[in-house]
Amino acid sequence: xxxxxxxxxxxxxxxxxxxxxxxxxxxxxxxxxxxxxxxxxxxxxxxxxxxxxxxxxxxxxxxxxxxxxxxxxxxxxxxxxxxxxxxxxxxxxxxxxxxxxxxxxxxxxxxxxxxxxxxxxxxxxxxxxxxxxxxxxxxxxxxxxxxxxxxxxxxxxxxxxxxxxxxxxxxxxxxxxxxxxxxxxxxxxxxxxxxxxxxxxxxxxxxxxxxxxxxxxxxxxxxxxxxxxxxxxxxxxxxxxxxxxxxxxxxxxxxxxxxxxxxxxxxxxxxxxxxxxxxxxxxxxxxxxxxxxxxxxxxxxxxxxxxxxxxxxxxxxxxxxxxxxxxxxxxxxxxxxxxxxxxxxxxx
Numbered sequence: 001x002x003x004x005x006x007x008x009x010x011x012x013x014x015x016x017x018x019x020x021x022x023x024x025x026x027x028x029x030x031x032x033x034x035x036x037x038x039x040x041x042x043x044x045x046x047x048x049x050x051x052x053x054x055x056x057x058x059x060x061x062x063x064x065x066x067x068x069x070x071x072x073x074x075x076x077x078x079x080x081x082x083x084x085x086x087x088x089x090x091x092x093x094x095x096x097x098x099x100x101x102x103x104x105x106x107x108x109x110x111x112x113x114x115x116x117x118x119x120x121x122x123x124x125x126x127x128x129x130x131x132x133x134x135x136x137x138x139x140x141x142x143x144x145x146x147x148x149x150x151x152x153x154x155x156x157x158x159x160x161x162x163x164x165x166x167x168x169x170x171x172x173x174x175x176x177x178x179x180x181x182x183x184x185x186x187x188x189x190x191x192x193x194x195x196x197x198x199x200x201x202x203x204x205x206x207x208x209x210x211x212x213x214x215x216x217x218x219x220x221x222x223x224x225x226x227x228x229x230x231x232x233x234x235x236x237x238x239x240x241x242x243x244x245x246x247x248x249x250x251x252x253x254x255x256x257x258x259x260x261x262x263x264x265x266x267x268x269x270x271x272x273x274x275x276x277x278x279x280x281x282x283x284x285x286x287x288x289x290x291x292x293x294x295x296x297x298x299x300x301x302x303x304x305x306x307x308x309x310x311x312x313x314x315x316x317x318x319x320x321x322x323x324x325x326x327x328x329x330x331x332x333x334x335x336x337x338x339x340x341x342x343x344x345x346x347x348x
Contacts, residue, residue, distance in 0.1 A: 001014055001043070002014040002041070002042070002043065002044070002045055004041070005039065005041050005048075005081060005133060007020055007022065007037060007039060007083075007129055007130065007133070008020055008021075008022040008023065008037075008129055012039045012041045013041065014041050014042065014043045015041070015042065015043035016041060017038065017039060017040040017041065017075075017076070018038070018039055018041075019036065019037070019038045019039075020036075020037045020038075020039065021034035021035070021036060021037075022034055022035040022036075022037050022125065022129055022130075024090065024121075024122060024125060025118055025121060025122075027091075033090055033091070034090070035085060035087065035088065035090055035122075035125070035126075036085070036086060036087055037083065037084070037085050037130070038070055038083075038084045038085075039081065039082070039083050039084075040070075040075055040076070040078060040081065040082040040084075041081050042077075042078045042079050042080050042081060042082075042228075044079040044080075045079065045080065046078070046079035046080020046081070046226070046227055046228050047080045047081075047135040047136055047226045047227070047228060048080060048081040048082075048083065048133050048134045048135045048136070049080065049081070049082050049083070049134065049135070049136045049137070049138070049222070049223065049226065049228065050083045050084075050085070050130060050131070050134045050136070050137045050138070051065075051066055051069065051082070051083070051084050051085075051137075051138045051140065051219055052084075052085040052086075052088050052126075052130075052137070052138075052139055052140065052185075053065065053066055053085070053086050053087070053088065053139075053140040053141075054086065054087045054088055054089050054092070054093050054140075055088045055089055055106050055107045055139065055141070055185060056089060056092065056098040056099075056105075056106070056107060056141065056142075056204070057087075057089040057090075057091065057092015057093040057094070057095065057096070057097050057098060057099070057100075058092060058093075058096050058097055058098050058145065058204040058205050059098070059140075059141050059142040059204050060093070060142070060204070060205060060206075060207065061140065061142050061201060061202045061206075061207060061208055061211050061212055061215065062086065062140025062141070062142070062199075062215065063086040063087065064207055064212050064347070065140055065212050065215035065216055065219070066084045066085075066086040066140070067086065068212065068216045068344060069082075069084065069216055069219050069220065070084055072216075072220065074220070074229045074230070075229075077229075078223065078228045078229050079227060079228050079229070080226070080227075080228045081133070082223070082228070083130060083133065083134065085126075085130065088106065088122075088126065089106050089122070091118075092106070096205060098144065098145075098204065100118050100119050100122070101118070102117060102118060102119070104117060104118070104119035105119070106119050106122060106123060107181075107183070107184050107185060108181070108182070108183035108184065109122070109123045109183055110123040110126075110127065110183055110184060110185050110187065110188035111123060111124065111127045111188040111191075112124035112125075112126075112127060123185075123188075126185075127188060131188070131189060131192065131194070134189075134194055135194060136166065136194060136195050136196070136222075136226060137185075137189050137194055137195070137196040137197070138196070138197045138198075138199060138218075138219060138222065139185055139186065139196065139197070139198045139199070140199050140215060141198060141199065141200050142200065142201060142202040142203055142204050142206075142208075142211070143200070143202065143203045143204060143297060144203075144204050145203070145204045145205060146203070146204075146299060146300050146301040147203060147204070147297060147298070147299050147300065148202060148203040148208075148263060148297065148298060148300055149200045149201055149202065149203075149263075149296060149297045149312075150174060150201070150263040150264050150294070150295070150296045150297065150326070151172045151173075151174070151199070151200075151201035151202075151210070151211055151214040151215070151218075151329075152172055152174040152175070152176060152199075152200050152201065152296055152314075153167045153170050153172055153174070153175045153176070153197050153198070153199055153200075153218075154175075154176045154178035154197075154198040154199075154200060155167050155175070155176075155177070155178060155196070155197050155198065156177070156178060156179060156180050156186070156190060157175075157177045157242065158177070160195065162195045163195040163196070163197070164242075165225060166195055166197055166222050166225060166226075167197055167240075167242075168240055169218075169221045169222045169224070169225035170197060170199070170218035170219075170221055170222055171217060171218055171221050171240075171329075172199075172201075172214055172218060172240070172329070173240055173322055173325035173326045173329050174240075174243065174294060174296055174314055174322065174326070175240055175241075175242045175243065176242070176243045176246060176296075176314055177242055177243065177244050178198070186198055197222070199215055199218060201214060201215060203300065207347045208347075209333075209335055209346045209347045209348070210330065210333045210334060212347065213333045213335075214329075214333055217333075240322075240325065241316055241317075241318055241321065241322050241325075243293070243294075243314040243315055243316050244315070245314075245315050246293075246296070246312060246313060246314045246315065247290065247291040247293075247312075247313050247315060248309040248311070248312055248313075249273060249287065249288075249289060249290060249291070249309070249310060249311040249312075249313060250307050250308060250309055250310065251276060251287065251304040251305065251306055251307060251308045251310050252276070252285055252287065252306065253276055253285055253306045254276075254304060254305045254306045255276040255277050255278050255279075255283075255285075255304060256276065256277050256278070256279060256302055256303065256304075257274055257275075257276055257287075257299070257301070257302045257303060257304040257310060258274055258275045258276070258277070258302065259273065259274040259298060259299075259302075259310075259311075260272065260273065260274055260275070261273050261274070261295055261298075261311075262295070262298075263295055263296065263297070263298060264294060264295065264296075264323070264326040264327075264330065265294070265295045265323075266293075266294060266319050266320060266322075266323035267289040267291070267292070267293065267294075267295060267313065268289065268292050269289060269290060269291065269292055270288055270289065271288065271289045272286050272287070272288060272289075273287045273288065273289055273295075273310075273311050274286075274287040274310065274311075275287065276304060287310065287311075289311075289313065291313045291315055292315065292316075292319060293313045293314050293315040293316050293319050294313065294314050294316060294319055294322055294323060294326065295311055295312070295313055296312050296313065296314045297311070297312030298310065298311050298312065299311075
């Protein structure tokens with residue numbers, strides 16, 4: 001038999017699953033607060049995978065992704081341990097804010113400390129109570145408010161074959177080799193020699209069915225890669241290409257923004273991405289692409305100030321091939337093209 005796992009003083013025996021409320025600092029109303037954690041501790045040995053969401057409190061797609069993963073029929077028989085935290089930043093989630101009450105960014109506060117500001121204390125709780133058990137981590141994010149991201153994996157791949165294998169097993173068409181940011185969960189986890197992926201998809205404060213489906217499929221694919229659940233006989237890993245750099249396209253002047261290219265579009269240098277005009281429509285300027293690649297992020301707000309980032313492009317040497325992957329992938333994830341009725345009602 002495997003040994004039990006203990007989190008926040010609660011012991012979970014092998015072959016069982018349990019929800020835990022990890023204590024965190026209380027609200028100033030003196031109302032107690034806790035971080036919800038669900039642990040599936042398999043009876044057979046294997047990796048310990050953490051999936052977490054809402055480190056930025058308004059990035060809620062990951063909450064639904066985790067709900068669907070925990071409801072999946074294969075989870076009760078997994079090898080190893082799955083730790084799921086749908087709400088890391090409980091305070092930001094309650095206030096529908098990216099930040100904590102003191103405006104600090106939790107994802108710039110790792111590894112944290114017991115005596116620092118709230119963000120530092122929350123980061124410390126996550127590192128000591130959860131990360132200390134983990135062999136692998138998947139951190140779920142979205143774009144910011146009014147900014148939408150194409151489903152993508154960001155990971156530091158330099159000399160790390162295991163992280164790259166995890167990224168490919170996630171099966172999204174776009175993988176970005178992304179440097180670690182100071183104070184981020186990714187940086188803190190990597191310093192513990194734990195492979196970590198960051199999944200980006202959708203927009204803050206919005207559910208996106210395609211982004212959610214891609215996230216669920218990706219997590220289950222990584223679990224199969226790690227040997228935690230059987231591999232699918234129907235699907236094979238796609239030969240995804242990796243982007244080594246990205247570029248922001250900024251508004252050349254202020255005005256009303258009329259975008260004409262959606263996420264996932266293949267663009268070349270000089271292609272028209274949008275038009276910006278004054279409210280009367282007397283002056284108009286084209287927004288041109290300065291890069292060859294795939295549009296992986298864009299603003300959804302039709303108002304722009306000069307210099308504002310409005311499109312994000314991932315550079316690929318073989319961008320046309322990636323574009324074909326994206327088209328196929330979107331068709332597979334689109335609920336309108338389902339060949340078999342899903343057990344989950346598509347969100348609209």
